[in-house]
Amino acid sequence: MSDIKILYVDDEQNNLNSFKAAFRRSYIVFTAISAKEALDILEQNDIHVIIADQRMPEISGVELFKMIQEQNHLATRMLLTGYTDINTLAEAINEGHIFRYITKPWNELELDTAIKNGFEFYRAKIELRNKVEELQKTNDDLNRFIYSISHELKAPLASILGVVNLVKLENDNKNETTEEYWSIIEESCLRLDRNLTNMLQYYKNRKPTNENEEINFEELINDLISLHNRATPAEGELTFIKNIHQPVKFFGDKFRIEIILSNLISNAIKYQKPEEKDKKVIINAEINPQEAKLEIKDNGLGISVISQEKIFTPFFRGDYQKGTGLGLFIAKEALEKINGTIKMESVVGEGTSFSITIPNSNQTFINTMDK
Numbered sequence: 382m383s384d385i386k387i388l389y390v391d392d393e394q395n396n397l398n399s400f401k402a403a404f405r406r407s408y409i410v411f412t413a414i415s416a417k418e419a420l421d422i423l424e425q426n427d428i429h430v431i432i433a434d435q436r437m438p439e440i441s442g443v444e445l446f447k448m449i450q451e452q453n454h455l456a457t458r459m460l461l462t463g464y465t466d467i468n469t470l471a472e473a474i475n476e477g478h479i480f481r482y483i484t485k486p487w488n489e490l491e492l493d494t495a496i497k498n499g500f501e502f503y504r505a506k507i508e509l510r511n512k513v514e515e516l517q518k519t520n521d522d523l524n525r526f527i528y529s530i531s532h533e534l535k536a537p538l539a540s541i542l543g544v545v546n547l548v549k550l551e552n553d554n555k556n557e558t559t560e561e562y563w564s565i566i567e568e569s570c571l572r573l574d575r576n577l578t579n580m581l582q583y584y585k586n587r588k589p590t591n592e593n594e595e596i597n598f599e600e601l602i603n604d605l606i607s608l609h610n611r612a613t614p615a616e617g618e619l620t621f622i623k624n625i626h627q628p629v630k631f632f633g634d635k636f637r638i639e640i641i642l643s644n645l646i647s648n649a650i651k652y653q654k655p656e657e658k659d660k661k662v663i664i665n666a667e668i669n670p671q672e673a674k675l676e677i678k679d680n681g682l683g684i685s686v687i688s689q690e691k692i693f694t695p696f697f698r699g700d701y702q703k704g705t706g707l708g709l710f711i712a713k714e715a716l717e718k719i720n721g722t723i724k725m726e727s728v729v730g731e732g733t734s735f736s737i738t739i740p741n742s743n744q745t746f747i748n749t750m751d752k
Contacts (some may be wrong), residue, residue, distance in 0.1 A: 384409065385407075385408045385409065385429050385430065385496065385500050386408070386409045386411065386426060386427060386428050386429050386430075387404065387408045387409065387410050387411065387428070387429070387430050387431075387432065387496060388411045388412070388413065388419060388422055388423065388426075388428045388430070388431045388432070388456070389401070389410065389411070389412050389413070389432045389433075390412075390413045390414075390415075390416070390418075390419045390431070390432070390433040390434065390437070390442070390445065391412075391414070391433070391434040391437070391461070392414060392415065392434065392437040392438055392439075393434075394414060396434070397412040397413075397414060400412065400432075403489055404492075404493070404496075407493070408496065411426060411428065415437075415439060416437070416439055416440045416444075416445045416448075417439075419431070419433070419445065420448070420449075423449065423452075423454060423456070428454075428456045429456055429457065429499075429500050429503045430456060430457045430459065430496055430499040430500055430503065431446075431449065431456045431457070431458050431459070432459045432460075432461055432483075432492075432496075433445050433446065433458070433459075433460060433461065434461050434462070434485075435460055435461065435462040435463075436462070436463070442460050442461070442462070443460065443478055443479070446458045446460070446478040446479055447478055450478055455503060455506045455507060455510065456503060457480045457499035457500065457502050457503045457506075458478060458479045458480055459479060459480055459481055459482065459483060459495060459496075459499055460479045460481075460482040460483070461482070461483050461484075461485055461487060462482055462483075462484060462485060463484070463485035463486075480499055480502055481495060481498075481499075483495055522695065525695065525696070526695065529695075529696045534573065537569040537570070537573045540565065540566075540569040541566055541569045541570065541573075544562050544565050544566050544569070545566065547562055548562050548563065548566075592634045592635060592636060592637075593632050593633065593634065593742050594632065594633075594634075594635050595630055595631065595632055595743075596631050596632065596633055596635050596638060597627070598625055598627050598631065598666050598668060598673065598675075599623075599625045599627065601635075601638070601639065601642065602623065602625065602642065602646075602664055602666065603623075605639070605642055605643050605646050606621055606646060606664075608643075609643070609646050609647045609650050610650060618660065619650065619653065619660040619661065619662065620659070620660065620661040620662075621661070621662050621663075621664065622661060622662070622663045622664070623663075623664045623666075624663075624664070624665045624666070625664070625665075625666040626666065626667050626668065627666065627668040628668070628669075629668060629669060629670050629741075629743070630743050631668050631673055631741050631743060632741065632742040632743040633673075633719060633739060633740070633741065633742050634718070634719050637715040637716075637718055637719055638715075638719070638739060640711060640712060640715045641712045641715050641716055641721075641737065641739075642675070642677070644708035644709060644711060644712040645677040645712060645735050645737075646662070646664070646677060647708065648708060648709070648733075649662040649677055649678075649679040649681065649733070650662065652679065652681040652682045652733070653679065653680075653681040653682070654680075654681055654682055654730075657680065657681070659680070660680070660681075661679070661680055662677070662678070662679045663676070663677075663678040663679070664676070664677055664678075665678075668741070669741070670741060670743070671740070671741055672738050672739060672740050672741050673738065673739045673741065674736070674737075674738050675736070675737050675738075675739070676734060676735065676736045676737075677734070677735045678732065678733070678734040678735075679732045679733055679734075680731065680732040681732050681733065682729070682730070682732075683727050683728050683729040683730050683731050683732055683733055684699060684725075684727040684729070684733055685699075685729055689725065689727060692709055692725065693709050693710055693713045694706075694710065695707060695710040696710075697710075716737060716739070719739060719740065720740050721737055721738055721739040721740065722737065722738050723735060723736070723737045724736045724737075
């Protein structure tokens, strides 16, 4: 509780000195002898609990709290009063100006308990505000997502229906173009599948809680390489170079980590240079008791400086207009959910490198090499 910041407002210096002497060892204490001084302190400091005397010459404690409430300050407000004005107190409490009132002369144990309760009330308000903001952001993202994904779904479906009709017309004649039509159908279906995959990843990534299970990065990365190399094969032979060192157990949200690596590996395959004879993707992974450090690097097309600024923006498809523009946005969001970080370096014509760190949730830190 030593980090709790208290502001005590009173027009009597002796009271300010007594309060500070009583609580300075337990809390970070600020004092103000006037409403103006109190407001100045509030502007410059993140105050958690405000205690003010009711009877002050320039402005009453309740009036001060009304001003603070109008400024949308979330600090818990408590009124210290030496007399009982039931009407004033009832109005202040009912209108939300104060959390509670304490009579003067105050009892140190009672006031200390009130401060702790006030701080818990402040934390609850902060958490509620953050949840509301997150909910609003989720709702805004969802609206944009639904609008864009509906367009992305309709386009390949229209292509499928149109080509199917052409295939029906050509079926009796067995025209050589039939094979081309079926190729178009296949590509449209793959686009639809990618859109649906991203949509499911997006929605699942919105879950508020993280899972915690053991992860073997060697197995996970091998599975993802096999999956994406089949689904989106590069033109020509592609070499994967893996350097995975995991001497300790790693625990984390496997679903989100799979989303992150899946999108990065898929992009490394997808954005290879067609003319490159030595296509390669390098995957480095170093796992320690605190975190996993991974790098996915390719020698592909690269990303322009202008596009790099927007690469994590939803539905931004960059220089080559491939994919849905959701992969990196989802990957970054997934990383934020598990307190991870991502950095990117890219040079057009030379390739792209993504470096990520993911905290290890394993609290026992058992070194598998010692077993």
